[in-house]
Amino acid sequence: MPPNPQNGSTLQPLPVERLYRRCDPDGFDFDTTAQVEPLDDHFGQERAVEALRLGLDIRHRGYNMFLLGSTGLGKHELLQDYLHARAKQRSTPSDWCYVNNFEASHKPVVLELPAGRGRQFRDDMTRCVEDLIDNITATFQSDEYQARVQEMGEEYSEREQKTFRELDEKARERGVALIQTPQGYSLAPLKDDKILSPAEFENLPDEEKERIEKDIEELKEELKTLIRQMPALVKEGRDKLKALNREFSHLAIDQLFQDLRQRYEDLPRVCEHIDAVRADVIENADAFRPQQEDPRQQGGGGKPSVEQFPQYQVNLLVDNGQLEGAPVIYEDNPTFMNLVGRSEHVAMYGTLTTNFTLLKPGALHQANGGYLVLYAIKVLTNPFAWETLKRTLRAREAQIQSLDQMFSFASTVQLEPQAIPLNLKVVLTGDRQIYYMLEQFDPEFSELFKIAADMSEDVDWDGDSAASYPRLIRTLQDREQLRPLDRSGVARVVEHSARQVQDNRKLSLHMGRLTNLLCESDHWAEIRNADTIAEQDVTKAIDAAIYRLDQFRERSHEAILRDIQLVDTEGVRTAQVNGLAVYQLGQYAFGKPSRITATARLGSGGVIDIEREAKLGGRIHSKGVMILSSFLANRYARDKPFPLSATLAFEQSYGGVEGDSASVAEFAALLSALSGIPVVQSLAVTGSVNQLGQVQAIGGVNEKIEGFFGICQSRGLTGGQGVIIPAANVEHLMLRSEVLAAVQAGDFHVYAIEMIDEGLELLLDTPAGKMDERGQYPADSINGRVAARLDELIRLHRAAHNRAQDDSDDEGDGNGT
């Protein structure tokens, strides 16, 4: 039974029709969603789509985009559709290659080639090196070359030998032999073509010995002079050999490079590189000739391999050969290196080294000429990624640089590759909070991301959307390969969609949750071997999803049912009101009643929020308490003192309280404490009150009603139980079927109030009382009893003040007598 209207309120509970907006399956002109057309546009996202179109069309600097919206709204799908469609219309961007810089190998050169020709160029260069090895080997093994070398060798050998032969002959004429030693030459006296032994030499006459020694000294000087001339001769020979090698190298390679050059004559920079390779090959032709084989190793023949000539390779950094249109790159892990690329290192002789072939592309390179999609939160949380992205977009060129190079972490060999010009659109995706934070705190953000594409979270539930929603379901059904939904199933999905957004005038556009619901409903339909998804499958899916996450609510309600947490649902109690709290656990929320108590006594401290004092109350809650305190003083003590000290507390609340949705309950508890009128415990209340006594909307109204209903139902519905909510929240009501059934049966009630007095009359089961022309409230009304109690407090306060004054005067008189 609702509270007795004779004593208190005349307010009627809401009829069951206002507690839930039904979607009429008979309103659909199809039997199953198989009969409706899928949506070809993004339902309800016109604003975001228009922004995206603008961002994609504008070619000016800084028109990168930020796609805002909560997770699961379908940002990825939206981008996929629009970016891929746009990408197909655009021309395929160039291939990019890094090649060796023969002037400075630590500064690799970048080459741009039309799409597909990068791979061709790389393969051509590999084949060219293979051909060089064969050609040069054959050329240098040719009889012609060998003959020329021998001829040259004989010439220089003859010149060298002739020089020493002449000296040898001259020495012999003077009785001295020129003898070869392991490391040079020596001179020794001869007699009869035989070298004199030390004893024979000693036996020579002194004059003879002196002459020989003198001759040897003179010849030795000549020998030294000759030997010192030898390096020049050797150098001359070496130079001539080099010239010969160059001549034969030209023969071996000129035709190869001429052919190669012809293939790329339309690309001047590629031709420049080919010329540089040719010049380097001629200078280093020896490297292409077979090397001395280690006889202990089998096979090989000492012929060099292509891998031995990395300097002539082409590092195909970006290969767009297989691409049709512009690239669309999604970088899920936008680390610094994954964005700008990296230079890998290999260990060689105990140290780390690198070269241009070890340069690897980043997402910016791969998306060049197209679109790059990044998750904003991941860019922001990866060290240096955000700053690097901004710097790159500002500079409009991608520079492969390593972190250790930037910060000198390690002194390994580093490269300074030529930067690649960038022409791409970056699309960041993320939720609104990130977008607005960037807007507020990063001045560069708005310069670089000028287009915000804001996705809608919901859409009005009207005729158009009701007609489009089945088509949306059909789109998702096709995408996920699901059974079609019959009309009852669609209606249930629509109703649940409204419940998802806590608004019976809106439908959710959260594609992720909707897809999950459809997939899970399809599962239940499969279990019962049905061809279509019906209402029962959708309901089963919803209930199962709730059940999976409902354990915490069960435990919480169990504590109330076992009287561990004290919540009364029957009878009356002074200064004690059932407030309602909502707990949000990720995507799951549930409501729970909570006891709010108040005390009021003579004093001057106003209303003290115990939660705030204990630092368990949030700022919004404190604001609510201050507002009700102000409202209280304004209503009852506008022209007189307010000698009150009151306290408010959420009993058994240990985890903190936030929000102002309990301010109606707190006000009721306070007035009960002041008036002494007990509060009906079969009711719970939620709503915030402003300074004018108006009751304002709160969040989580469905969960709060269901929370109190759950406790009452478990204890047994008495017929008088119910929940008081702000009238503004009525259009948010989408209550569960068991609540609706209880209301329908008259076992539970939901009251909607606009003014605080309506709630007070229900809760205190007493008329609030209106102020008459004399400014007085009826004595038996709530307001009258509160006013009377405040007058009494004022009187007590004055009496206490006068006593204190008298005591003070007495002390003064005493002193004088």
Place this chain on the structure above:
Amino acid sequence: MAPDHTESADNGTREICVAIDTGSVDPRSLEMAVLLAERLKRGLRGLFVSPSSLHLVAQLPFTTEVVKTTGEERELLAEVLELKHRQKCAHIQRLLEEQASHRRIRFRVDTVGEEDAPIALLLADRQDVLLPPTRRRFAVIAGSAADNLRRVKWVYDESEASQRTLRLLRQLVAAGQIKTLYLIATCGVPRQVLAELSAAGVRVCWVHVRDDRELLARIRSGPEADLTLVPGTLVARIGETRLAAVNRETVSPVLIIA
């Protein structure tokens, strides 16, 4: 061209003797000796020639050495010469042993004095003698010895040694070596020899010379060869000194067939 097996009976005991002058030999050139021993199925005997005359020079009171690379003058000490000789012998021996072991051929070394190992004596003992080149090539030829045994100069006469040389040539051709043969002779060459070699795919260039002087000139100059094969009879005719002089002026080893 089928390999000739008439010599196989004494191949097991016959050796190629390599006279190694540690003062002038390029260790890399010895690879050819090992390859030949393998291809011809011979043992290999290294004869380290002790530089006794150089020791004699070192004992003279005023003797110094002018270093080839710098032109500096320094003392020439007998002990230092001996030490260096021993070190070089050990190095060359190790190198030869490794290569011989790899190619599975018998190998032994001896040390002899300059006057103890005349070629004639070895030839008389039916030992073939290999004289490694003392001159280095003007340009380094890359590749293994097997890769570089393609062009051979063959001094032909009508001796039994030349017949034996032909048999060795057959073995080398059968082993896949020798693409070009410069046949130098003062006499006529049997047509069937030329035909046989040509049929085996060898490009034969027959160079007719009038006398031994011209013959030696042809060995020294003309197309560069990887190996020169001479019959022992030539040594008997021209003397070891002249042959040694030719050896000093060529870049290819000379194999004297007994």
